[in-house]
Amino acid sequence: MRLWKIQRILARCKDIKCVSKSFVPALVGLCLGMTLSMMYAPFSEDSCETYIAKQDPQKMIKLRDTKSVDVVDEMYEPRQLDIENIDQSAYKLDTKASSKFYRPKFAATELGIRQKLFVAILSSKDSLNTHAIAVNKTLSHYVTKVIFFIDQKAPVIPPGMIIVNFDDGYNHLMPINVLKYVIKKYGHDFDYYMFLSDKGYVRAENVFDMVSLLSVSRHVHLGAPKGVEGGKTYCVLDGGVIISQSILSQVNASMKWCSDNCHHSDQSLNFGKCLLHVTDLECQSTAANKVYSAYPVKDFNFDKDIGALKVQSAFNKSLSVFPMPDDISHYKLHRYFCEVELNSTRHQIQEMKDNILFMSQFAPGGQESVTWPIGIPEPYRPKNRFDVIRWDYFTETQIFFQDDFTNVRELTGVDKLDVQDIIKISMEKLNEKHSNKYLYSYLINGYRRFDPQRGMEYVLDLALEDTSIPREAEEEHNYNKRIIEKRVLLVRPLGEVEIVPMPYVTESARINIVLPVTVRDMDGWGIFLENYARLQADAGDSLALIIIYIYQQLPKPGEDDIYTVLKSMSKYYDDKNEGGVKTVTINFASNGTYVPEYKLLDSVSDQLDNDALIFMCTIGMLLNAELLNRVRINTIPGWQVFYPVGFWQYKPNIIYEKKPFPAEIEFSSKTGHYDVLSYEHGSFYNSDYKEARKPLAEAELMNYDIYEMFVRYGKLHVFRAVEPEFKHYYMHLECLPSSSAALFERCVERKSLSLATRSQLAKRIFQYQDKRDALQKSGDKDAQQNGDKDAQKNSENKNVPQVPPNNNVDKKAD
Structure with a gap:
């Protein structure tokens, strides 16, 4: 019957010329295959519904825990188990081991998302209050977490620093003890770990930016190569050593070997020997095209050596400089590199401005479409009259209509400092542009507003004295010619939004x-x-x-x-x-x-x-x-x-x-x-x-x-x-x-x-005035009516004989 229907369909298709001769056998075979599979399914003993029920429960649990890839495809399909034929004891949990299941408080913890950089500083009792403090002040606010390790208990502990003391008498094993501590406490919390001696200076912000660009799937062993141990190169701790979390997890299995075999007096050698024993990856200065450049110095004296060093490109691009003779040199070097970063940032800003101006000529509107300042978003455009941002008018001493409740207020605190600062900046820019020929006289008008897209905007009308015009003392009116007016526009742009790390607190505190x-x-x-x-x-x-x-x-x-x-x-x-x-x-x-x-x-x-x-x-x-x-x-x-x-x-x-x-x-x-x-x-x-x-x-x-x-x-x-x-x-x-x-x-x-x-207050005042006027009018009307009645009464009493006044009574009445 089915073959007869298929033949009729094929005959009809031939009539409309939609099927070729080569397609007919394929279609017939497909139909026969579907028919045979439907006839065979009811007689199959190993059907999909009974396969899981016949398996060993312990074997299935083992396959589930190990996530084996050898399991047949049918095991990944959802099915209903035959509960009656399965031993329920195989699925019971150990109530003593896990009485309650606790979910992590953060999604990042449950997903295994780690923080970026952990820094361990190897210090000592003698250098804790000098070198270590210098490292903490120049490094701690750039990285995620910093911990200091010392060999003996110090008499004075600096505030604001996390310090771990290894008072075991084995100073040469201090790097190994640091590795044990870091693995135990923070072995799974960070992507990269940096180990550094307090004798080295590190540009922490640049180091953090570098590791942020490295893939967490790579094995990283970065640092300043020092020497060879067993034919392999190790890093020097003074210059900093960066290892990935994957390498740190491998070190954990060989900590006993490191404790038994790393007994050299050089801490860098002991640290490198332990790492090289675990992995074949030697100390490198490059990872994924990112260079960790370290610059070693000898008998470093900042005041004498900085003149020759600052012209060297390798020194200016270095991420670490070591060793530092004292903490003062550490601070001076940090100030120098801050100036290098500032000059580099200014140069990059100027390049970006030039590029924006160059590219604007190819954009719609041309260069006239570029807003001022260059690179800052254009001013906010209100959608209706309720969105208009109000300008606040101010002088050097007062500010007017700052809010809906005040008309005028004296400039105090940060507002006064803000006005003084923008006047100072205006004079510096004007004299820089006009060859220092202006002297500040007074502020004529000042306006400011806060634009949520740009920042704080200012408009200043300044009265300036032009020193290029000669002053003639005998003619007083010439002095007025020296006073000119200049209008300047200033913008304090909004900086990058920064997330301030805060300690974790709960909502259960009393x-x-x-x-x-x-x-x-x-x-x-x-x-x-x-x-x-x-x-x-x-x-x-x-x-x-x-x-x-x-x-x-x-x-x-x-x-x-x-x-x-x-x-x-x-x-x-x-x-x-x-x-x-x-x-x-x-x-x-x-x-x-x-x-x-x-x-x-x-x-x-x-x-x-x-x-x-x-x-x-x-x-x-x-x-x-x-x-x-x-x-x-x-x-x-x-x-x-x-x-x-x-x-x-x-x-x-x-x-x-x-x-x-x-x-x-x-x-x-x-x-x-x-x-x-x-x-x-x-x-x-x-x-x-x-x-x-x-x-x-x-x-x-x-x-x-x-x-x-x-x-x-x-x-x-x-x-x-x-x-x-x-x-x-x-x-x-x-x-x-x-x-x-x-x-x-x-x-x-x-x-x-x-x-x-x-x-509302004005309305109440008007209501009070209207009520008072009404009362006053009604009072005058009543008084007039009372006066008319008294006059009528007096006229009625004209014929009544008057009693002469008694002086004694009048006096008593008075």
Whole structure:
């Protein structure tokens, strides 16, 4: 039947001339093959469904673990196993060995992505505070990680350096001990490992760029070849030795041989002998067309030798120079190579500018299409009127309309330094172009704006004195001819975005919320405590509240406590949440004077551990889990403190027309603002606070707050940023004259900005004026009506006889 249908199809195809004679046998064979395979499949004993079930489970597990390539193709196809016929004990895991499976915290760890360069510095007790410090200052901020190794314990340990001590008395085995330590601790974390003596100088930035271009799949043994051991060349440690992770993993299997056979007095020979025993790859100065050029010097004296060395191309292109006689020579050489890099960068920039100008003539628009400065993106083009970037007008002393809340402000701090710097740069460029004939007189106009595509742009109108025009003392008007005006344009371009490495922190740290409470804060106490209790019900032990009650006068025995209701509420939540609310009472008989923040924190700091995380709060802020997680992540012990900028609500009876006011804070420009002058909310670790507190006397701390204390301390990064999850209800600010002048002025400024927007305040003023005018008009009308009534009453009483006045009564009445 099927053959008959095929013949009919072929006959039809012949009629339409679509099949050739050579195609007919192939088509017939294909159809017969499909028919026979379908007839044979039901009778096959070794079908696809039963193949896996007949295999040995232990053999299958072994093949799976070894990822054997000899497995038949059918094993890679998805199938359903016959669970009843398989021994389930073969698939059980050892619960003692692996009770729980932990996933890595980062995808890079799970994928096996390693960091780039690890540097091990071989130093000694005598050179740790000289040569090693010089290497650390010139190398550590360019590479991923640096560790120093010494042979004996040093009496003075330099701060900020990771030091490992091998105090075993075998100085010649120090390279082998370093290899053991690096393999054990960091053997799988980096792509390349550099071993260097502290007597060598290395241009670390160039070395890092070089290894970044090398493939991680290559076996690399780079350095400065020194001598021959067993017919093979090894590297000198003073010049630096770079090996790949693949070679380091091979060394691990031969560490015992290295410890038994490397006993030469030369550390470089012992290190090279160990590497050469493991691999046949000798020390090379080139890998993948990348050259590691080392320049050896003898009896190096920078002041005498630099004149002859700087004209040598090999010296200027070298990546390492060794050995260094002292740390001063190390610093001087580093400064020289920084100048070489700076000149090279300037030369490259100029070449790129010339190339851009040359190529622009072939582009649409020609050279006129090239924006200034050359190589900097063109200015931002606003899409609508709301995207227009505002120019800020400034003089040498003041800046106008810097934001929506200020009309004029005095130039201080970094703003003043910025204006002075651009004026200085303008004069240098003008005199460079006009043969030093101008003297700066004064700034006529100044404008600046921040362009997100270009950077900070400036327009300056300068009044200059032209010294090329002769001055005639007898004619005063000639002096005015010497004053000319010049307009200059400047741009501070945005640099390359750099990722700052930060220590890893978790979101499980316990937060101790410190809450100072005064009498004026009693209205919002219930809302804050209820909000906190709801958060602690989920957080548990990771959250605690420390309340500080501040009294103006000490209560006498038998007198009522003004905080009785507050303390009863805190005790209720304390019992409910099993000790989560801790109360610390601080009594200040200050009679309303200013209480500095450090006094409050000193009383709390003594009761907490050094590793406690402190978060300063105020009544009125809305706590939420996301905000607390940001606090945990952005506060790093020994590294960073966090001061968020929150969204503060305006005064409700001004921004809203009628009651009832909304219970929640509406997030908009008409209901609140980000208060950049608020510094009372901050998070830091107790150990960091104690360290920053030590060098400052109480007289100094009275003049500024805790934020300023951390800034002046200078050893911690103060991270301050806008926090969208931080919202705060309106709070009446009480500015006490007993505080320092700076704090009082800042408080007054905050108070004026915390009421409402300008339009809202103006509207209220107009409403008040209209109401006052209406009252005044109504009062005048009432007075006129009262006057008419009195006149009518007097006219009615004209015929009534008048009683003569009694003088005595009048006097008494007076």
